[in-house]
Structures are given as C-alpha cells and as structure tokens.
Amino acid sequence: xxxxxxxxxxxxxxxxxxxxxxxxxxxxxxxxxxxxxxxxxxxxxxxxxxxxxxxxxxxxxxxxxxxxxxxxxxxxxxxxxxxxxxxxxxxxxxxxxxxxxxxxxxxxxxxxxxxxxxxxxxxxxxxxxxxxxxxxxxxxxxxxxxxxxxxxxxxxxxxxxxxxxxxxxxxxxxxxxxxxxxxxxxxxxxxxxxxxxxxxxxxxxxxxxxxxxxxxxxxxxxxxxxxxxxxxxxxxxxxxxxxxxxxxxxxxxxxxxxxxxxxxxxxxxxxxxxxxxxxxxxxxxxxxxxxxxxxxxxxxxxxxxxxxxxx
Numbered sequence: 001x002x003x004x005x006x007x008x009x010x011x012x013x014x015x016x017x018x019x020x021x022x023x024x025x026x027x028x029x030x031x032x033x034x035x036x037x038x039x040x041x042x043x044x045x046x047x048x049x050x051x052x053x054x055x056x057x058x059x060x061x062x063x064x065x066x067x068x069x070x071x072x073x074x075x076x077x078x079x080x081x082x083x084x085x086x087x088x089x090x091x092x093x094x095x096x097x098x099x100x101x102x103x104x105x106x107x108x109x110x111x112x113x114x115x116x117x118x119x120x121x122x123x124x125x126x127x128x129x130x131x132x133x134x135x136x137x138x139x140x141x142x143x144x145x146x147x148x149x150x151x152x153x154x155x156x157x158x159x160x161x162x163x164x165x166x167x168x169x170x171x172x173x174x175x176x177x178x179x180x181x182x183x184x185x186x187x188x189x190x191x192x193x194x195x196x197x198x199x200x201x202x203x204x205x206x207x208x209x210x211x212x213x214x215x216x217x218x219x220x221x222x223x224x225x226x227x228x229x230x231x232x233x234x235x236x237x238x239x240x241x242x243x244x245x246x247x248x249x250x251x252x253x254x255x256x257x258x259x260x261x262x263x264x265x266x267x268x269x270x271x272x273x274x275x276x277x278x279x280x281x282x283x284x285x286x287x288x289x290x291x292x293x294x295x296x297x298x299x300x301x302x303x304x305x306x307x308x309x310x311x
Contacts (some may be wrong), residue, residue: 003206004249006137009144010201012241015225016151016234017194022223023231024160025187026167027077030219031089034096035066035192037214039199044113044209045106047123055119059200066196067189074188078181093219100211112210119204136205143201147194148234154190155232163187221245224273230283239284244269 014036021027039062046058073092077085100107107113117123120139121132154160163183165173170180203209225244229236248265252258258265280286 001250002133002137004246006140006205007202007249008238008242008246009140010198010205011222011225011245012238013144013147013201014195014198014222015229015237015241016147017191017198018222018226019151019155019232019234019237020163020187020190020194022226024155024163024167025184027184027187028082028086029073029089029188029191030086030216030223031073031093031096032191032195032222033214033216033218034093035069035195036199036202036218037096037100037209037211038062038069039066039196040203040209040213041100041107041113041199043119043200043203044115047115047119048113051123055123055204058119059197062196062200063193066192070188070192071185073192074185077184077188090216090219093214093216097211097214100214107211110211112208113203114208115203116207118207133205140201140205143197147197148238152234159183159186224269228273228276228283230285233283233285236283236285243272 014032018029018032021029042062042065043058046053046061047055050058073089076088080088101110103109118127118129118132118136121127121135122129125132125135127135162173162178163186165176165178166180166183174180199209221244225240226237227240228243229238229240248258248262252265276283276287280290282289
C-alpha cells in the first residue's frame, strides 16, 4: 500500500508538469513517458556505475538533460501545434522507448534496470532498509507538496497569465506583447523538468524500471489523470493520478476478481474518462463545483420555503 501511495505522488508530480502544457499553454504532448524513463535510467546508471557521485548531482544531471531535450521540443512547437505536435512528441517517445529497449549498456534492455539501496538514507546515512524506505517516503511527500506549491504560485503569477493568454488566442497574446517563443519554450521546459524529476524519484523509491513502463500508455494515462482532475487544478490532478494509478495497487490488487480480470479496471477508467470529457470537461473540479452549487440552491430554497411558512 505504501508503494501505491508513493507511485501516486510520483505520477502526480509528472502531472503537475503536464498542467503547464495542457492547462496553461494549451499544448498537446504524448512524449511524457520518454522523459520520465530518461530520468529513471540515468539515475539507475549513475547509482550503479558512478557510486562516488552525490545523489543530488544525479538529480541535477537528469533535470539538465530533460531541460535540454525540452528546449528542442519547445522550438519545434513554434512551427507546429495541435494534433501535429502530439504526433511529433509521440514519435519522440517511441525513439526513447527503442533506446530503452536496445541500449543494453545503459538500460540493460528488456530486463530492466535496478538499484539495490535507497539513495541518501541507505547509501549515506546507512539506515536499515525499512527505515530508509520510510525516510524516503517522507522526502517524497515533501517534494510533492513543494512542487504543488510552486506550480500553484507560478500558475497565478504573470507567467501563468501569459500562458493562459497564449492558450486562448496566440494572435491576441502576440498583440499584447507576449512572446510565444518564451512561453511555449518555458512550458516545455517545466513539463520535461517535472517528468525527469519524476523518473529520478520513480527509480529511487521503487528501485526498478523496465522499457514497458514507458510506452504510449504511460503518456496517455498521465493525460487522463490531468483531464479527470481538471487541467489547471492541482488537487484535481492528484485525485486524477490516484484514480488512474493508485486504485489498483492500493485497493484492488488484493481482490481476487480484479486480480484475475485486470481488464475490468482499465475499462472502468476508460468509462470515467469518457464521462468526464463529455459531461464535465473541467474535470472533478467542475463536478465538485456543480455539487456545491446544487446543495447551495437546495438550502436556499428550503430556507425560503421555511421563512414563507413562518410568514
């Protein structure tokens, strides 16, 4: 169960980065899986083959590489957008997948890469495995909360407002003096940085990664989590990540029916996505708002009826 909640937090971090693209800048990307996998494999390679390198240096290196590749995709986004940009990023994700599957010296190929100890807490503080896992879990909680706060504040800053203006109308945004180059590039840089960091944390906590973790389904699931929760709502993104990635490992994997019929879970998630997109395009946030509005109206009507009786 602890691993399930840790996975939800890691995927929520990736989702927070994706909100910059989808929720604020209005850009479509299906390459998220590749950047997460890159961060994970870089971490595994460094911790296995470069034991003297500090963990935070590994994390920084993964972020820098992710930023460099994100800059490339950001420049591409200036020439194409919409479904064509999604296809380009899908192609990039497939390139990553083939590298993960065939670059044996770096990724160990289809067998996957693994590490034996939790970074920092076992390697530096020499804690027991159980204590190190608990400590890294707390570390993961702190990073998740910190990035949620950072994303919230950045989204409500002038940067977030500029991205929203660009999303609503690129022509109007340019007329207002907003640089498409600057903010599209920034959106991709932030998104890929969060994805790379998510990969680092994925490998650090779960300690195993295989190419099949980073297929197109991963990118689609991140997209689904953000859509279900609400593309600009961070609590909603966390809940969406919980629905897509957390329900099975936390609640359903121990139920024989779902263990024997895993397809039922995927069908259920698919139905939820269809229902949300059709009836609540604002995600769970819109649904919650509608429920609150309904109860406020009912309470107001009841008070009016009561006061009318008293009169």
